[in-house]
Amino acid sequence: MPTSHSRVGAASVCAAALAFSGLAATGLLAAQPAAAADPAGYQNVRINEVTSLGNDTVELYNAGSTAVSLSGWKMSDDGFSPQSFTPSATTLAAGGFVTFNSPKGLGDADKLVIYTAGGAVVDRAEWATGKAKPAMARCGGDGTGAWTTTATATTFGAANAPGCPSPVPPASQVRINEVTSNGSDTVELYNGGTSAVGIGSWKYVDGDTAHSPVTISSSAPSATSIPAGGYVTFDSALGLGDTDSLFLTDGNGTSVDSVAWATGGAKPSDERCANGTGWFRTSATATPGSANSCTGNGSGGGGGQTGRLLGGGGALTSGCTPEAPSGTGPAPTGTSAWPGGLDVTITDNVCAFTTSTGPEGRDVSGLAFDPANPSVLWAAKNKNWLYKLVKSNGTWVPDPSWSATGKQIRFAGGSGQPDSEGVTVGGNGHVYVTSERDNADNTVPKDTIMEFDPAATGSTLTPLHQWDMTAQFPQLDTGSKDDANLGFEGVGYVPDSWLTANGWVDPLTGAPYNPADYPLHGSGLYAAGLEWDGTLHVYGLNSDGTFTTFGAVATGKASVMDVTFDAGTQRIVATCDNTCGETHTFMKVDAAGRIVPDVTYTNPAVMPTDNLEGFAIAPPSTCVAGAREAVWSDDGIHGFGSASSSYGHALYSGTFPC
Numbered sequence: 228m229p230t231s232h233s234r235v236g237a238a239s240v241c242a243a244a245l246a247f248s249g250l251a252a253t254g255l256l257a258a259q260p261a262a263a264a265d266p267a268g269y270q271n272v273r274i275n276e277v278t279s280l281g282n283d284t285v286e287l288y289n290a291g292s293t294a295v296s297l298s299g300w301k302m303s304d305d306g307f308s309p310q311s312f313t314p315s316a317t318t319l320a321a322g323g324f325v326t327f328n329s330p331k332g333l334g335d336a337d338k339l340v341i342y343t344a345g346g347a348v349v350d351r352a353e354w355a356t357g358k359a360k361p362a363m364a365r366c367g368g369d370g371t372g373a374w375t376t377t378a379t380a381t382t383f384g385a386a387n388a389p390g391c392p393s394p395v396p397p398a399s400q401v402r403i404n405e406v407t408s409n410g411s412d413t414v415e416l417y418n419g420g421t422s423a424v425g426i427g428s429w430k431y432v433d434g435d436t437a438h439s440p441v442t443i444s445s446s447a448p449s450a451t452s453i454p455a456g457g458y459v460t461f462d463s464a465l466g467l468g469d470t471d472s473l474f475l476t477d478g479n480g481t482s483v484d485s486v487a488w489a490t491g492g493a494k495p496s497d498e499r500c501a502n503g504t505g506w507f508r509t510s511a512t513a514t515p516g517s518a519n520s521c522t523g524n525g526s527g528g529g530g531g532q533t534g535r536l537l538g539g540g541g542a543l544t545s546g547c548t549p550e551a552p553s554g555t556g557p558a559p560t561g562t563s564a565w566p567g568g569l570d571v572t573i574t575d576n577v578c579a580f581t582t583s584t585g586p587e588g589r590d591v592s593g594l595a596f597d598p599a600n601p602s603v604l605w606a607a608k609n610k611n612w613l614y615k616l617v618k619s620n621g622t623w624v625p626d627p628s629w630s631a632t633g634k635q636i637r638f639a640g641g642s643g644q645p646d647s648e649g650v651t652v653g654g655n656g657h658v659y660v661t662s663e664r665d666n667a668d669n670t671v672p673k674d675t676i677m678e679f680d681p682a683a684t685g686s687t688l689t690p691l692h693q694w695d696m697t698a699q700f701p702q703l704d705t706g707s708k709d710d711a712n713l714g715f716e717g718v719g720y721v722p723d724s725w726l727t728a729n730g731w732v733d734p735l736t737g738a739p740y741n742p743a744d745y746p747l748h749g750s751g752l753y754a755a756g757l758e759w760d761g762t763l764h765v766y767g768l769n770s771d772g773t774f775t776t777f778g779a780v781a782t783g784k785a786s787v788m789d790v791t792f793d794a795g796t797q798r799i800v801a802t803c804d805n806t807c808g809e810t811h812t813f814m815k816v817d818a819a820g821r822i823v824p825d826v827t828y829t830n831p832a833v834m835p836t837d838n839l840e841g842f843a844i845a846p847p848s849t850c851v852a853g854a855r856e857a858v859w860s861d862d863g864i865h866g867f868g869s870a871s872s873s874y875g876h877a878l879y880s881g882t883f884p885c
Contacts (some may be wrong), residue, residue: 238607252634269295269343269506270487270535271318271570273370274350278362278381279333283311286326286383287341289319290370291535291570294852297325299344301812304331307436309342311512312529315384320852321568326383329808333359336480340436348434348472349487355479363482364388366399371504373399374482385413397422401453403475403484405498407513408467415460415515416443416475418453419503426459433465433489434721440476441465444447458760460515474854495870500832508535508833533662535570536833538621541577547588550863551835558784558808558829564832567857568882573866574623574858575878582633584644585610591877593649593717594841599656601846604858606878607660611636611643613688621859623878634686636660636679639693643667645677648840649717649789654750657681657691657769661755662702663714672703674714676753676768682849694766694774696755703759716840717756719790721799726752729797732820734778739820745775752777754799756787762815763790763801763822783811783824788840795847795855795885798825802842804862809839830859831881835873838862850885 254519271291278284285302288495289295296318301309315326333339338353352374356362362381365372369386369409382388400420407413409545414431418424427450430440443450447461467473472487488497496513498520512520568783578588590609597603606614613636615629625631636645645662648670653659658679663672674697677690696715703710723742733740742748748767755764761784767775782801789802799822808829815825830839841860847856859879866873 239415245827256596262437269347269349269562271295271342271370271515272349273365273485274339274352274379275324275369276362276364276383277339277352277354277359278334278383279335279337279354279359280361282363282380282527283329283333284326285339285378286324286328287314288324288365288507289321291321292569293570293572294321294323300349301342301344302329302331302718303340303342303436304329304333305338306331307340309340309346312481321854324384324386331702335360338480338549343482345404347487348436349468350485351432351474352485353474353476353480355481358479358481360673364760366505373402373484377401398424398477398483400424401426401475401483402499402503403473403486403497404458404503405510405515405519406467406473406486406488406610407496407512407515408469408471408488409495409513412463412467413460413513413515414463414473415458415498416453417458417503421455423454423457425452426477426871429483430476430480431463431465432474432476433463433467434472435465438465458516461711462733465809490816504530516572525703537570537874539577539866539874539876541574541875542607543875544578544588545579546586547578547581547864547866547875549869550587550589550838551865552805552863552869554838555805555836556785556807557777558810559812559827562808562810562829563828565828565881568854569831569833571831571833571879571881572621573622573876573878574880575876576622576624577875578864579624580606580608580612580614580633580864580877581608582608582635583611584635585612588875589864589877590862591864592647592840592862593651593661594843594858595650595658595719595791596843596845596858597652598794599652601849604843605650605652605658606838606841606860607647607860608633609648610644610666611645611647613647613650613658613660613679614831616623622879629681630686633654634688636677636688636690638665638673638675639690641689643673645675646673646712647720649715649756649799651718651720651753651791652721653720653753659718659720659753661715661718663716663758664708664711670706670708670711671710672697672700674700674755676715676718676755676766678768692768692770692772694768694772696766696774696776697762699764700759713759714756714757716758717787717789717791717798717802719754719756719792720751721754722751724750725792725797726816729816730820731816731822735775747768747771747773748775754780754792755784756790758786758788761786761801761807762801763787763821780814780822781824782809782814783827784812788838789842791843793844795844795850795883800844802840803838805836809834809836809843834859834879835861835865835867837865839879844883847885853885854882855885857881 405419
């Protein structure tokens with residue numbers, strides 16, 4: 228939990244490869260289990276290539292991490308009379324391309340507008356005489372690159388050629404870099420080129436097709452040019468709506484750049500991250516006239532792009548009080564960017580985890596998917612509560628058939644208030660929860676693992692078994708509540724089958740691990756993550772209430788906040804929050820039979836730098852189009868801070884390759 232971190236320690240986006248020692252897994256960056264019903268998915272769809280050379284072909288590209296349904300979408304030309312079109316596929320996969328032939332025809336000098344089924348303007352391209360012959364394409368990055376006229380064969384249905392043409396005209400280095408729709412309706416342009424660009428005759432227009440384009444000079448009379456590496460800002464004379472689009476054209480009417488956003492997306496601002504080149508994301512801080520802040524960005528992002536943080540919002544309930552993060556430190560050396568989708572969605576209701584012992588709504592810590600029923604996500608709340616979560620309209624909510632408000636948990640005998648941090652599902656289907664202290668006596672450590680039967684009735688759960696390892700960690704027993712709070716933060720069930728198949732050497736015998744040597748332990752071992760020093764402690768939990776200690780495993784990180792075994796990558800995953808740069812270390816068995824770090828990834832770049840203590844990856848059985856869900860929990864429900872759409876929310880969902 229946030230107060231515990233008193234110490235700080237050590238092109239196109241189509242697919243990503245996870246490079247593990249002895250294992251290669253490749254998956255699409257872009258897919259989620261189904262095409263997005265939420266219209267916010269359209270924000271990442273862009274006109275990518277167009278030709279007016281007879282066949283009037285249009286290509287759309289999806290740079291987001293969610294598939295988008297094109298059902299009911301329409302297009303128009305300069306007459307702004309929307310008409311249905313027939314795409315080559317009705318669903319535009321993340322990182323994918325769809326083409327269609329314009330039903331209206333496209334002129335030698337014309338414009339093209341794409342609309343959702345609900346009439347929202349998705350994207351707009353304009354060209355002067357001859358500019359779309361042979362074709363006009365985005366170059367230097369599908370979906371985000373500058374518009375240029377190609378002199379070579381078109382690439383409809385595939386990534387645009389990287390040098391189409393070379394060199395890119397200086398004007399094409401000018402990008403819409405930041406927009407706000409919070410009253411000032413400010414637009415920032417950035418020149419990423421090496422020479423000044425005249426913009427005296429350039430125009431802009433919003434997503435209202437009833438509006439005529441307005442010259443930049445009429446909004447900012449002194450804005451006649453942009454110096455190399457410089458900025459121009461102006462306030463839109465057309466206004467900018469809460470859900471809107473903005474399009475920029477040069478003096479000939481040829482498209483230069485565009486951006487679209489859904490409700491609240493440009494508040495405080497929508498900005499490119501990285502500055503001048505990346506994909507747009509909602510920022511917590513507006514920076515007109517200077518480099519974008521990219522508030523909350525990590526080191527990730529594939530292909531120079533970052534994703535979007537979608538969803539969220541809602542008023543805080545009475546007493547619900549988010550807590551700012553503490554203990555921020557660096558990521559381990561050699562950390563890699565997030566290998567999954569770049570977009571992240573807030574997937575819980577605001578202040579969803581308020582309880583009688585935690586009315587402030589925060590302190591959601593460990594997460595675990597149920598391998599036998601991956602539609603279920605278990606969540607542990609520090610103030611002695613356990614939640615069984617299921618999806619409802621894309622949001623994780625308490626399963627009403629289990630408990631609409633979660634169930635309170637106790638120590639053996641029905642006593643105390645476990646400081647419940649980690650959660651996992653054992654091979655027997657039971658739920659195992661770690662506690663690092665008793666909140667009724669929080670200066671004394673109580674590092675335990677408790678086994679609960681999820682089928683038990685009643686609003687309060689007591690453990691079937693409880694294993695107490697407190698005596699193994701005397702360094703935590705100092706009389707300080709902070710030290711007592713640096714114990715077991717996470718726990719993961721590790722199958723015997725993985726340990727034996729990978730040749731794990733039993734540290735107690737020095738020989739290959741033989742599960743039969745421990746007849747009471749069940750079908751796997753448990754790795755408990757110690758926040759104190761980032762080690763994993765491996766245990767056999769015996770059915771008679773005793774346990775076997777197999778020793779500690781170094782993760783290479785200062786702390787561990789959650790532990791999971793991922794069947795997809797066949798790795799133990801040790802997660803650390805902002806204490807270690809928001810990272811996940813995948814652990815393998817090496818040639819010597821030891822569990823060691825393999826590769827470490829950051830979170831998606833759009834996520835806040837908070838006490839994100841929980842992490843879970845859905846089982847491979849849920850994979851669709853090469854991706855599966857990953858979920859994070861914010862122990863402080865702080866998000867990007869007060870007034871941000873993430874404030875008061877605990878759960879975030881993204882995608883991870885299969």
